Amino acid sequence: MSDxxxxxxxxxxxxxxxTVPGPGEQRLILVVEDEPTIAEAVAARLRAEGFSxxxxxxxxxxxxLAEQTRPDIVVLDVMLPGLDGLEVCRRIHTAHxxxxxxxxxxxxxETDLLVGLAVGADDYMTKPxxxxxxxxxxxxxxxxxxxxxxxxxxxxxETVRLGALRVDRTQRRVHLDNAExxxxxxxxxxxxxxxxxxxxxLSREQLLAEVWDWVDASGTRxxxxxIKALRRKLGAEWIRxxxxxxxxxxxPGIPGQLGG
Numbered sequence: 001m002s003d004x005x006x007x008x009x010x011x012x013x014x015x016x017x018x019t020v021p022g023p024g025e026q027r028l029i030l031v032v033e034d035e036p037t038i039a040e041a042v043a044a045r046l047r048a049e050g051f052s053x054x055x056x057x058x059x060x061x062x063x064x065l066a067e068q069t070r071p072d073i074v075v076l077d078v079m080l081p082g083l084d085g086l087e088v089c090r091r092i093h094t095a096h097x098x099x100x101x102x103x104x105x106x107x108x109x110e111t112d113l114l115v116g117l118a119v120g121a122d123d124y125m126t127k128p129x130x131x132x133x134x135x136x137x138x139x140x141x142x143x144x145x146x147x148x149x150x151x152x153x154x155x156x157x158e159t160v161r162l163g164a165l166r167v168d169r170t171q172r173r174v175h176l177d178n179a180e181x182x183x184x185x186x187x188x189x190x191x192x193x194x195x196x197x198x199x200x201x202l203s204r205e206q207l208l209a210e211v212w213d214w215v216d217a218s219g220t221r222x223x224x225x226x227i228k229a230l231r232r233k234l235g236a237e238w239i240r241x242x243x244x245x246x247x248x249x250x251x252p253g254i255p256g257q258l259g260g
Contacts, residue, residue, distance in 0.1 A: 026050065027051050028053070029054075029071060029072065029138065030054050030056065030069065030071035030075070031046070031056070032055075032057075034077065036057070038077075039055050041131070042075060042131070045134070046075075057081075058080055059080045060083055061082075062074075066092045070099070071099060072145070073102065073142065074092060074099060074100070074102070075104065076103050076104065077104045078105040078106070078107075079105075085103060085104075085105075086115060087119075090120055092120065093119065097120070097182070098185055099185075100144075100184075101121045101122055102122065102124070102134075102137055103116050103121040103123070104126075105126055107126070108126045117225055117229040122186035123140075123186065140214070143213050144185070144189055160196070162198055164177045165234070167192060167195050184229075190211050190226050190227070190230065193210050193211050194207075194239070194248070197249075198251055201242045202248065204220040206246065207223050207247070227239060237252045238250055
Protein backbone atom coordinates (compact mmCIF):
# COMPACT_ATOMS: atom_id res chain seq x y z
CA MET A 1 0.00 0.00 0.00
CA SER A 2 1.33 3.44 -0.86
CA ASP A 3 1.74 6.05 1.81
CA UNK A 4 0.23 8.97 -0.07
CA UNK A 5 -3.31 10.18 -0.60
CA UNK A 6 -3.13 9.24 -4.26
CA UNK A 7 -3.23 5.58 -3.25
CA UNK A 8 -6.74 5.83 -1.81
CA UNK A 9 -8.44 3.52 -4.36
CA UNK A 10 -6.62 0.52 -2.86
CA UNK A 11 -7.78 1.22 0.67
CA UNK A 12 -10.13 -1.07 2.61
CA UNK A 13 -13.74 -0.03 2.79
CA UNK A 14 -14.52 2.26 5.74
CA UNK A 15 -16.89 -0.30 7.25
CA UNK A 16 -13.96 -2.64 7.80
CA UNK A 17 -12.09 -0.21 10.05
CA UNK A 18 -12.47 0.42 13.75
CA THR A 19 -12.61 -3.15 15.09
CA VAL A 20 -9.95 -5.56 16.28
CA PRO A 21 -8.31 -6.85 13.09
CA GLY A 22 -8.60 -10.46 12.08
CA PRO A 23 -5.65 -12.72 11.27
CA GLY A 24 -3.31 -11.04 8.80
CA GLU A 25 -5.12 -7.68 8.88
CA GLN A 26 -2.94 -4.67 9.59
CA ARG A 27 -3.79 -1.70 11.71
CA LEU A 28 -4.00 1.48 9.63
CA ILE A 29 -2.30 4.64 10.90
CA LEU A 30 -2.86 8.04 9.34
CA VAL A 31 0.24 10.24 9.64
CA VAL A 32 -0.49 13.96 9.25
CA GLU A 33 2.67 16.06 8.94
CA ASP A 34 3.54 18.88 6.53
CA GLU A 35 7.31 18.34 6.74
CA PRO A 36 8.02 15.59 4.15
CA THR A 37 11.17 14.34 5.86
CA ILE A 38 9.43 13.85 9.20
CA ALA A 39 6.28 12.41 7.60
CA GLU A 40 8.18 9.79 5.62
CA ALA A 41 10.43 8.92 8.57
CA VAL A 42 7.43 8.34 10.84
CA ALA A 43 5.54 6.36 8.20
CA ALA A 44 8.59 4.23 7.40
CA ARG A 45 9.18 3.39 11.05
CA LEU A 46 5.52 2.45 11.55
CA ARG A 47 5.62 0.25 8.44
CA ALA A 48 8.72 -1.44 9.81
CA GLU A 49 6.66 -2.23 12.92
CA GLY A 50 4.04 -3.98 10.80
CA PHE A 51 1.49 -1.19 10.44
CA SER A 52 -0.16 0.06 7.27
CA UNK A 53 0.20 3.82 6.83
CA UNK A 54 -1.23 6.75 4.92
CA UNK A 55 0.29 10.24 4.86
CA UNK A 56 -1.48 13.61 4.60
CA UNK A 57 0.51 16.85 4.41
CA UNK A 58 -2.22 19.41 5.07
CA UNK A 59 -5.35 19.77 7.15
CA UNK A 60 -8.09 19.37 4.53
CA UNK A 61 -6.57 16.22 3.03
CA UNK A 62 -6.15 14.78 6.53
CA UNK A 63 -9.86 15.21 7.27
CA UNK A 64 -10.78 13.71 3.90
CA LEU A 65 -8.46 10.71 4.34
CA ALA A 66 -9.74 10.07 7.86
CA GLU A 67 -13.29 9.97 6.54
CA GLN A 68 -12.36 7.76 3.61
CA THR A 69 -10.13 5.26 5.41
CA ARG A 70 -11.36 5.23 9.04
CA PRO A 71 -7.83 4.78 10.46
CA ASP A 72 -7.20 2.96 13.71
CA ILE A 73 -4.95 5.79 14.97
CA VAL A 74 -4.08 9.29 13.78
CA VAL A 75 -0.59 10.71 14.38
CA LEU A 76 -1.23 14.43 13.95
CA ASP A 77 1.06 17.47 13.85
CA VAL A 78 -0.35 20.68 15.32
CA MET A 79 1.09 23.09 12.74
CA LEU A 80 -0.46 22.35 9.33
CA PRO A 81 -1.44 24.36 6.25
CA GLY A 82 -5.09 24.67 5.31
CA LEU A 83 -6.49 23.66 8.71
CA ASP A 84 -4.34 23.47 11.82
CA GLY A 85 -3.98 20.22 13.74
CA LEU A 86 -6.38 21.26 16.49
CA GLU A 87 -9.21 21.81 13.99
CA VAL A 88 -8.34 18.57 12.19
CA CYS A 89 -8.43 16.75 15.52
CA ARG A 90 -11.78 18.29 16.41
CA ARG A 91 -13.34 17.26 13.10
CA ILE A 92 -11.98 13.71 13.25
CA HIS A 93 -13.12 13.29 16.85
CA THR A 94 -16.59 14.63 16.03
CA ALA A 95 -17.01 12.20 13.15
CA HIS A 96 -15.19 9.22 14.70
CA UNK A 97 -14.95 9.60 18.50
CA UNK A 98 -13.43 6.14 18.99
CA UNK A 99 -10.35 6.86 16.85
CA UNK A 100 -7.38 7.79 19.10
CA UNK A 101 -5.29 10.81 18.15
CA UNK A 102 -1.61 11.22 19.07
CA UNK A 103 -0.64 14.86 18.61
CA UNK A 104 2.84 16.12 17.74
CA UNK A 105 3.71 19.64 18.83
CA UNK A 106 6.81 21.80 18.69
CA UNK A 107 5.70 23.69 21.79
CA UNK A 108 5.83 22.19 25.28
CA UNK A 109 3.17 24.50 26.59
CA GLU A 110 0.38 23.62 29.02
CA THR A 111 -2.20 25.87 27.34
CA ASP A 112 -1.55 24.38 23.92
CA LEU A 113 -1.77 20.90 25.43
CA LEU A 114 -5.11 21.52 27.12
CA VAL A 115 -6.57 23.02 23.95
CA GLY A 116 -5.44 19.91 22.10
CA LEU A 117 -7.01 17.60 24.64
CA ALA A 118 -10.25 19.59 24.53
CA VAL A 119 -10.64 18.97 20.80
CA GLY A 120 -10.15 15.22 21.11
CA ALA A 121 -6.44 14.38 21.44
CA ASP A 122 -5.66 11.24 23.45
CA ASP A 123 -1.93 11.71 23.87
CA TYR A 124 0.79 14.11 22.79
CA MET A 125 4.52 14.20 22.11
CA THR A 126 6.77 17.25 21.90
CA LYS A 127 9.27 17.59 19.06
CA PRO A 128 11.97 16.47 18.78
CA UNK A 129 10.80 13.00 19.77
CA UNK A 130 12.20 9.49 19.80
CA UNK A 131 10.84 7.16 17.11
CA UNK A 132 11.03 4.35 19.64
CA UNK A 133 8.82 6.31 22.03
CA UNK A 134 6.37 7.19 19.27
CA UNK A 135 6.00 3.52 18.35
CA UNK A 136 5.57 2.66 22.04
CA UNK A 137 2.80 5.28 22.40
CA UNK A 138 1.02 3.89 19.33
CA UNK A 139 1.14 0.37 20.77
CA UNK A 140 -0.23 1.66 24.07
CA UNK A 141 -3.16 3.35 22.32
CA UNK A 142 -3.92 0.16 20.39
CA UNK A 143 -3.78 -2.01 23.52
CA UNK A 144 -6.18 0.37 25.23
CA UNK A 145 -8.58 0.16 22.28
CA UNK A 146 -8.49 -3.63 22.35
CA UNK A 147 -8.87 -3.75 26.13
CA UNK A 148 -11.86 -1.41 25.99
CA UNK A 149 -13.50 -3.55 23.33
CA UNK A 150 -12.87 -6.69 25.40
CA UNK A 151 -14.23 -5.02 28.55
CA UNK A 152 -17.40 -4.06 26.70
CA UNK A 153 -17.94 -7.76 25.99
CA UNK A 154 -17.13 -8.89 29.53
CA UNK A 155 -19.53 -9.61 32.35
CA UNK A 156 -18.91 -6.31 34.16
CA UNK A 157 -21.96 -4.05 34.63
CA GLU A 158 -22.76 -2.38 31.33
CA THR A 159 -23.61 0.88 33.04
CA VAL A 160 -21.98 2.63 35.97
CA ARG A 161 -24.38 4.96 37.79
CA LEU A 162 -22.98 7.43 40.30
CA GLY A 163 -25.64 9.93 41.26
CA ALA A 164 -26.32 12.13 38.24
CA LEU A 165 -23.48 10.51 36.30
CA ARG A 166 -24.15 7.56 34.01
CA VAL A 167 -21.34 5.77 32.16
CA ASP A 168 -22.36 3.25 29.50
CA ARG A 169 -19.39 0.91 28.94
CA THR A 170 -20.88 -0.85 25.94
CA GLN A 171 -21.78 2.25 23.93
CA ARG A 172 -18.91 4.26 25.45
CA ARG A 173 -21.22 7.16 26.20
CA VAL A 174 -21.49 9.38 29.27
CA HIS A 175 -24.48 11.33 30.55
CA LEU A 176 -24.57 13.86 33.36
CA ASP A 177 -27.97 15.14 34.53
CA ASN A 178 -29.41 13.43 31.40
CA ALA A 179 -27.21 15.53 29.08
CA GLU A 180 -24.59 13.71 27.03
CA UNK A 181 -20.94 14.55 27.78
CA UNK A 182 -18.62 14.03 24.84
CA UNK A 183 -15.30 12.50 25.90
CA UNK A 184 -12.25 11.40 23.98
CA UNK A 185 -11.38 7.67 24.12
CA UNK A 186 -8.69 8.37 26.72
CA UNK A 187 -10.97 10.55 28.83
CA UNK A 188 -13.60 7.80 28.75
CA UNK A 189 -11.12 5.12 29.82
CA UNK A 190 -9.84 7.35 32.62
CA UNK A 191 -13.37 8.02 33.84
CA UNK A 192 -14.23 4.30 33.81
CA UNK A 193 -11.09 3.59 35.82
CA UNK A 194 -12.03 6.17 38.44
CA UNK A 195 -15.73 5.25 38.43
CA UNK A 196 -15.01 1.57 38.99
CA UNK A 197 -13.74 2.53 42.47
CA UNK A 198 -15.75 5.61 43.46
CA UNK A 199 -14.23 7.74 46.22
CA UNK A 200 -11.10 5.57 46.31
CA UNK A 201 -7.89 7.52 45.79
CA LEU A 202 -5.95 6.23 42.79
CA SER A 203 -2.36 7.33 42.42
CA ARG A 204 -1.04 8.81 39.21
CA GLU A 205 1.11 5.72 38.82
CA GLN A 206 -1.96 3.47 39.10
CA LEU A 207 -3.81 5.50 36.51
CA LEU A 208 -0.81 5.45 34.17
CA ALA A 209 -0.59 1.67 34.48
CA GLU A 210 -4.30 0.97 34.06
CA VAL A 211 -5.29 3.59 31.47
CA TRP A 212 -2.07 4.19 29.54
CA ASP A 213 -0.21 0.88 30.17
CA TRP A 214 2.85 2.83 31.30
CA VAL A 215 5.04 1.07 33.85
CA ASP A 216 6.96 4.15 35.03
CA ALA A 217 6.02 7.55 36.38
CA SER A 218 7.28 9.60 33.44
CA GLY A 219 3.78 10.44 32.23
CA THR A 220 2.27 11.98 35.36
CA ARG A 221 1.77 15.30 33.56
CA UNK A 222 -0.33 13.45 30.99
CA UNK A 223 -2.59 12.19 33.81
CA UNK A 224 -2.90 15.68 35.29
CA UNK A 225 -3.80 17.19 31.91
CA UNK A 226 -6.52 14.61 31.22
CA ILE A 227 -7.92 15.09 34.73
CA LYS A 228 -8.19 18.83 33.98
CA ALA A 229 -10.01 18.02 30.76
CA LEU A 230 -12.45 15.73 32.63
CA ARG A 231 -13.08 18.40 35.24
CA ARG A 232 -13.81 20.93 32.53
CA LYS A 233 -16.44 18.63 31.02
CA LEU A 234 -17.98 17.11 34.17
CA GLY A 235 -17.48 19.87 36.72
CA ALA A 236 -14.67 20.32 39.22
CA GLU A 237 -16.70 18.86 42.07
CA TRP A 238 -16.62 15.37 40.51
CA ILE A 239 -12.89 14.76 40.85
CA ARG A 240 -10.99 15.28 44.11
CA UNK A 241 -7.25 15.86 44.19
CA UNK A 242 -5.29 14.29 47.03
CA UNK A 243 -2.08 16.27 46.88
CA UNK A 244 1.03 14.16 46.58
CA UNK A 245 -1.04 11.01 45.95
CA UNK A 246 -3.57 11.12 43.12
CA UNK A 247 -7.26 11.51 42.34
CA UNK A 248 -10.67 10.16 43.38
CA UNK A 249 -14.06 10.33 41.69
CA UNK A 250 -16.65 11.89 44.00
CA UNK A 251 -20.43 11.53 43.92
CA PRO A 252 -21.69 15.02 44.76
CA GLY A 253 -24.75 14.92 46.99
CA ILE A 254 -25.79 11.34 46.28
CA PRO A 255 -24.19 8.05 47.40
CA GLY A 256 -22.83 6.14 44.41
CA GLN A 257 -23.85 2.68 43.31
CA LEU A 258 -23.19 0.45 40.36
CA GLY A 259 -26.07 -0.75 38.29
CA GLY A 260 -27.15 -1.95 34.88
